[in-house]
Amino acid sequence: MERTRVISEAQLQAQKDICRQIGAYWQEKGVTPLAFVDTYGCQQNEADSERIRGMLRDCGYEMTDTEEGADVIVLNTCAIREHAEQRVFGNVGALVHTKRRHEGQKIFLCGCMMGQDHVAKKIKSSYTHVDGVFNPHQLWRFPELLQSVLKTGKRVFAVEDEPGNIAEGIPVVRQNDLKAWVSIMYGCNNFCSYCIVPYVRGRERSRQPEDIIREVKELIAQGYRDITLLGQNVNSYGRDLGLGIDFADLIGTLAELEGDFWLRFMTSHPKDATKKLFDTMASHDKIAKQFHLPFQSGNDRVLKEMNRRYTSAQYLELVDYGRAVMPGLILTSDVIVGFPGETEEEFEDTIKLIERVRYDALFTFIYSPRRGTPAAEMPDPTPKADKNRRFDKLVATQNRISEEIHRDYIGKTVKVLVDGREGEVLTSRTEGGRLVRFPGEDSLIGQFVEVTITDCTTWSLVGTIK
Ligand code: SF4
Structure with a gap:
């Protein structure tokens, strides 16, 4: 297994010292600088953006909600679908004009897109108004990168592919006073055949339980009421630590903390979701009875091609167990339509699974090929129009179910x-x-x-x- 690199206190202190130097630089100018951080994609990116804002605040920046007039702009990008990437390229292109209107404006790009070599190269050659690029492994070095750009005016590209790291103690500016994200682990080992995440975020590495417990205690003391534990696959939490603590143990311990709050988590891989986890949820009032359990397809051949490593029957057994120990359990899921080679009959298996489970909500996607993943090389003969039709049917099915479930709430x-x-x-x-x-x-x-x-x-x- 790839070794996790723990960023030392001395390294983090050096970044904090740089923050102070940047703060002094702006003070000398008699200016309160403005920062705009824009986030694309998932909750992990939202959590990373909160750390970027924390570092910027420590550098003396005030947050603004527009790129117009900002002294620094950070776009935290997502690589999960082509559409999201195109949106980022479009928005970065438009920043040429914004930058012309504000002398000295600095533009940084980070997040999963910047973990892809070909994207970083494209930014370097074709988007010369971008001042800095860093991939998810280099996020903790942002103050150093910012200072370099401010001092020299030269572009920086911190895109080295390294083993994943853990950096504790980066400051955080949270976006919400009631709801907080807490990353409990980073990276993913699963290599689902359509997914770019393991390539750009590295292998799984878990935070130490005491660091997570300390952070959650602080959040409760600060008045946060809804705390979401984050990881690409929270169910494999702790495997790399060798402490004999798994995710069910961790969330069970957190649910024993004093205070009035809900704990929830995402995301869970069905192959690693355990009955022990359902039992732990059932036995703690503070763990929200909500489970986001992505099934992706209802057909076993497609699941195999996706490298998901469970069958629809195994998935349904988990759902049934969860509902048996927690009647009223709220279930949500992700599903992909039009995976390469998916036939009409295979798609109908997905519809059958949705009708059988009756999810409260579904996050539905049309398959989007990601360069460098095995699925992108698979033959994909299904016309786009057929995929769109399947997608529409899926959405209509789920909307009907959601409405029926909603009607059942009336009077409760x-x-x-x-x-x-x-x-x-x-x-x-x-x-x-x-x-x-x-x-x-x-x-x-x-x-x-x-x-x-x-x-x-x-x-x-x-x-x-x-
Ligand atoms: S579990 Fe699969 S879909 Fe989720 S991040 Fe890992 S590789 Fe991607």
């Missing part, structure tokens, strides 16, 4: 966490992450309350406070 009372206001009503989320709107006072924001559901739409519920 549910516990929600109130998270904000939208005009006349408060917004809140159920344990399963469902949006509930109801009239109420602002003083309820940040609290758990009971709401009786009176109406619904496909996407949300309407209620009154009990």
